Amino acid sequence: xxxxxxxxxxxxxxxGIFTALFDASIVLTGLSARELYNTPxxxxxxxxxxxxxxxxxCSGAFRGYRTEFLDRYKKSIxxxxxxxxxxxxxxxxxMIRSVRKEYGGMMPGMSALGDYVIMWLIWALxxxxxxxxxxxxxxxxxxxxxQA
Numbered sequence: 001x002x003x004x005x006x007x008x009x010x011x012x013x014x015x016g017i018f019t020a021l022f023d024a025s026i027v028l029t030g031l032s033a034r035e036l037y038n039t040p041x042x043x044x045x046x047x048x049x050x051x052x053x054x055x056x057x058c059s060g061a062f063r064g065y066r067t068e069f070l071d072r073y074k075k076s077i078x079x080x081x082x083x084x085x086x087x088x089x090x091x092x093x094x095m096i097r098s099v100r101k102e103y104g105g106m107m108p109g110m111s112a113l114g115d116y117v118i119m120w121l122i123w124a125l126x127x128x129x130x131x132x133x134x135x136x137x138x139x140x141x142x143x144x145x146x147q148a
Contacts (some may be wrong), residue, residue: 006061007069009054016051020044022088029092078139080130087126094119131141 024044070077098115 005064006058010058010061010065013051013055013058016047016053020048020051020083022091023047025088025092026095029096029121073137073143076133079133083126083130088125091119091123 024041027041027044094115101115
């Protein structure tokens, strides 16, 4: 049980590192609305440093990680990794398109906001899909463990 709790926090740390790297990619590509003189990297570090510390503290949970987690949930992990990669690339391309697009009409700011709202809705939908995927994966594993 103790290893499961450590593994949970290890996964949270790894998610935080992924999130910080995504945020850093937005800043480095110039897609962030944050000005460089306002030190946008502080926000990246506020996510990255605690995530790295959490991952380091829980690094003992990597023992058996491959056999107990990666091999057991191989299909779900591959689907999750593919969805995250496509989302990352797609989001960056969407932001590049939004930054370069000329918005017209009476309220160009609302059109630009619409682009970002659509992107957030796609992220929310993908989050729900991944949550359902992992709930189904957990239920399948629980049923198979119960039968064995």
